[in-house]
Amino acid sequence: MAVFSGLSERINHVFSKLKSRGSLTELEIKQAMREVRVALLEADVNIAVAKDFIKKVTEKAVGEEILKGLNPAQQVIKIVNEELTELMGSTQSKLVVSSKLPTIIMMCGLQGAGKTTMCGKLAIHLKKQGKKPLLVACDIYRPAAIKQLKIVSEKAGAGFFEQGQQNPAKTAKQAVEFANKNGFDTVIVDTAGRLHINEELMDELKQVKASVDVDEILLTVDAMTGQDAVTVAEAFDKALDVTGIIMTKLDGDTRGGATLSIKAVTGKPIKFCGTGEKLEDIEVFHPDRMASRILGMGDVLSLIDKAQEAITQEDAAKLAKKLKDQSFDLNDYLAQFENLQKMGGIKDLVGMLPGMGKLKISEKDIDEKELLRFKAIIQSMTPKERSEPKILNYTRKKRIAAGSGTSVQDVNKLVKNFEQTKEMMKRFGKGKKGMKLPF
C-alpha cells in the first residue's frame, strides 16, 4: 500500500534486538524514538512539531511500566498513539450555527486545495441536516471558477449566487441579502485560492470577512502538503483568525502529517475531511483514526465502520437470532461471503488491519478466488441442501462439484469451513454483539 513501512514494523524491529522486562529504559526509548521521528517526517509532520512531540513522548515513556499482555514495542506504540490522538484534538467539532440567520461560512486556502468542491460537499452535509445552503462565487480570478461552483451547486441541490467579477466583499454582502429574501439559512462563500504571502489578496479576504457577519472561516488544506503546511496555516490564521480546518484529498495514500502540524501550530480544530471525488465524500474528522494513519498503523476503526455499514443492523439481528436457535445454514453462509465482498474483498480489509505488514500476507495466501469458488458451490446446491447441509452425501456432492466446476474435495472443504464458522460464531454470539466475520 505505502512505499514506506509502517511505524509498528519499525519499532518491532528495534525491540526485537532488545530484551526488555518490567519497564522501559531510556536507551530503548531513545532508539524507538529515532524510528518514530523518521515515521513522522516521512508522513510530512513538520520537523519542529515532530521534535516537540518526541520530547514529550520520551518524558512520558521513560520508566513507564510495561502493561501485562503488551511487549515493549506495543507499549511504546500505545503511548505514541495516545499522545498523537490527544494532540490531534480529542473531540470532533461541529459547525457553528448562528443565532441570527443566515449562518455565514467563508472558505479560504491555497490554489488547488479543493475549496470549490468542498463547498458542494459542505452543502450536501448541511442539507442532510435539514439546512438550506446558498453557495456564493467569490473566486473572480481563476478561469471558469464561477461556472465550476455553479455546476457544483446544481449537483448538490443548493442555491447559487454570483455577481461576475465584481469585488468579492460586495458580492458576499449582496449574497446575504439574497439569502434573507429567499429563505436560505446558510451561506457558503467560495473564495479564490491565494498564496498566503500575497498581501493584496489576503487583504481582499479580510474585506470579505469585514463585509458580512462571518460565523465560520474554514481553512482548506490539501492533506498531501509537506513541511510548508505550518507556514501556510499560520499565515491564514494570523490574517483571518480561522475557526476551523478542512483537510482534503484524504482518500489518497498520504499519511497526512500536515494535519498534525497544523493542529499543533494553530490549535484550531479540524472539522471535516474530504475523502473522495464525489460530492457525498465528506466525513467528520476523527482524531484517533488520523493518529494511526500518520503512524502507518492501519485503520482499525475505519475497518469496523466499514464492516458495520455492509452488515446492516437488521442483518445482524437476524443472524444473532439464527445463531441462538441453531438455524444458521449455508444460505446465511453465502450471505456472509457477499457481505465480505461488499466490504471490498479480503485484500482491502487486510490492508486496513494493523500489524499486517509483519505478517507479510502474500496474494496467494488471501485467495479471493476461493471465496468465489465457495459461492459457486453453495449456489449449485438445492434449497434443501442449503438449509440442511447434513443431507449432503457423496452423490449430492459429486453433482454439486460438477455444477459449480469444482471437485468433491472443494465441496468437502466448504462444508468443513462452514461447520467451523458455525462453531466459532456460536461462541461469538454468546459474547458481544457486533463484528461477525466468518474467518
Place this chain on the structure above:
Amino acid sequence: MGFFKKIIDGLKKTQQNIGFKLKQLFKVGVFDDDFFDELETLLLSSDVGASATLEIVDLLRDRLEEEKITDPDQAMNELKDILVEMLDTDPFEIKSPAIIMVVGVNGVGKTTTIGKLASQFKNQGKSVVIAAADTFRAAASEQLEVWAERAGVRIIKHQEGSDPAAVVFDALSSAKSRKTDVILIDTAGRLHNKVNLMEELKKINRVISREYPEAQRKNLIVLDATTGQNALQQVELFNDAVSIDSIALTKLDGTAKGGVVIAIREKFGIPVDFIGVGEGIDDLMPFDAESFVEGIL
C-alpha cells in the same frame, strides 16, 4: 540575471528561512556531528525527505573529510555542488510532431501549466493543439478554453462526462491532418491510488501509441511544490501506469521549497524540466539546477 529574477524572487521567501539559517550554520566553520544534525534538520524542513537527506549529508561529510575542507564558503559550495549534481538535467527539447500528455493529482495546476506551455510553444513559432481530456471536473474544459484563447491556440473538447480517450483520438486526427507541431493533452486530476482512473490513463496512452506512433512522446507529471513526501508515491504510481519522462514543479512562488524533487530524482531519476512561479501566462520557466539550488540555499 533578469531572466531568473522571478525565480530568485520566488525562492527568496524560502531563502529568508533556510538560507539564512544555513549560512549561520556554515559560518561557525566547525563541521562536527552537531553541524551535520542541524544540516539534516534544515534539509528535512525543505521536504527533501529522510533518505535523500541522509545521502546528501553523508556525501558532504565524505567530501569535507577527503578534501580537508574547513573554510565555510568552500563547504557551502560543496553542498551546492552536490545538490546541483543531483538535479542537473539536459534542456527539454521536442521535435515535431510531439505529444505531451500532462498528468497529476487533483489541484496541482495541470490546466494552468498546459496554458503556459501552449503559449511558450506558440511563441517559439510552433503550431499547438490542446486536447481537453479532463472531462470529469466541473468546468475544466471551460477553464482550459480560456487558457487556449489567451495563448492563441486551438482546443479540441467534448462534453463533460464523455470518454477522455475519444477526445484524445479526435485531437490526434485533427493534429495529423493539419500537421500540428505540438499536441498537449490535459487529463483529469486523479489520486494516484485509484485503480480505475489509472486504467483510464493507460487507455489514453494506448490510443496515442496506436494512432500516432511516429510522434515524439513526453509524459509530464505536474507536482505541487507544497506537496510533501507523498509526491514520491505520486510519481511512483503514475510512472507505473504510463512511464513519466518529465516533471513540472508548480507553485514555487509560495514559501514551499519543493525539496521533494531531490528525493524524486534520487529515487526515480526523473528530471524536473519546468517550474511554475505565478499565475501569469509567462510564469513557467525552464528548470535550471543552479538557480534552483541557489534559491533553496
